[in-house]
Amino acid sequence: MSDPKATYGEPVDEPGGDEDVVGSAHEGLADAEAAGRDAVDEPVVEETVVEETVVDDAPVASPSTEPVVEETVVEETVVAEPVADVPAEPDAETKVWTEPAADATATTAYDTPAVTSSEPAAGAAVAAPQPIFVQAPEAPRPRGNRAAAGAIGLLAALTFAALYLATGLIVGAVSGEVTADNVGSTALAALGTWSLWVPTVVFFIAFWLLGAIVNRGRWGIWVHLGLLVGVAAYGGHLLGQLFQAPFWMLTASEGAALVESQLLVPLSVAAFVFARELTIWYGAWVAARGKRVTELNREAQREYERTLEAGPQLVRQ
Template structure:
């Protein structure tokens, strides 16, 4: 065995690296701790047990901050419910609403797929019948009445001429042709027609009794037409006021003026009966059309297959 002691005069080897501190023995540490406790008791200082609570804040507090708590606040499972699931659920009512709104707009003439189901069928409601009037017919019948008035009025005038000698049997044709181009004939005829047509427009589909009663007005109009025709025949624009008044006074009770009143009154009664008969027929047709319209509404729309 070699001796560990260095030989005199030999070089001493220094240890390489940092010097290692020698650890005190365990017995020395325990003894120093006991001496510290004894000194603390003798001096009345708090024991290590009482000091321990002060050391609690020194305890490793970072352990209190639990790392698992922060991820718990942002729950991955909640995101699909709050963000994705809600829009997915709301999309279904939106599509259904769009289908409900769009479906009635599509007409039967525009075929579509089966996404909207059965298509609505639009049925046009029947229009209410317009009542038929009788005014146009009164005007047409009034033309025939005016023509009859002109023939009778001219015949009476020629007859009165034969009576007073102003017209002879050989000159009847000439007198008739001459009268056809005079104001004295056509003014009463035009006035009679206007009065007859206005009365027909007022009575319309009225009864014949209305024509019998108010036919007197047409007779008065025909009488006034005779007086106006005499003024046009004069002619009135070449007469003075006094001469015009004398002409009217001379025709007030003239036989032809009275004949114009009677002819106008009687023709209104008889041609008015024709207008009233047609008006009655129009009333019946209007009632029947109204009943048919009401029956159609009560029956409702009908689908016919061809």
């Protein structure tokens, strides 16, 4: 019978078991960690032990039926990137600085919001300019001449009353009713009669109405339209005689006869002439003032236009 050793060869040394493999792996990891602590720049090498069991199913010519189990140990080396304390670098895309992780026990220094470049620094704030509202100048209102025409018309009416009274005294003196002895009493008595003040009031109203129409017109308008004032004064004389009668105690025929008797008397003609002439001369006064008012209105308009062209002005005090 042949020798088994000669037939199958020398026996194979089997590994020492699982415990020896795991222990050698732990020792390799410990050595790697120690090397990583000594040199930070060197990568940490981790050894991973993978056990592969290969079963050889091929039959062997042996009196024993048990298969031979071979264990192959494959070691894989995994290189891990070192974890080092590298200072934070700005990110190229977001331009945001990455701060390193701080110790949990350290005081947080980022509780207050950061000041961006778009906001002014503390103490350098500039107050925004406040708008200044300027009221636009109002257009000048043109001055009128109607009030002046009324005041001048009042003086003209007093002049008319004096001339009308004097004419009545002269007519009475010519007829013998007024003498040197009773001229004073007759004049005082005439001051309280309707026949004096009714034509005077009618003259004033006509004069003032003409002044309101002409306003700042020229003197020529007063000359031509003064005839209307004379006609109004002539009608005032007739109306004054009716009030003096008085007309409410007269019949219609008596009133018509009274008016007919006063159409061409000296006082009626004098009322027309005085009103016509006074309108011309006092109208010249009104026209002269109207001319001055017109110049003032033009100057005010020119000043208003210059103010608009110059625009608002800021006056510092």
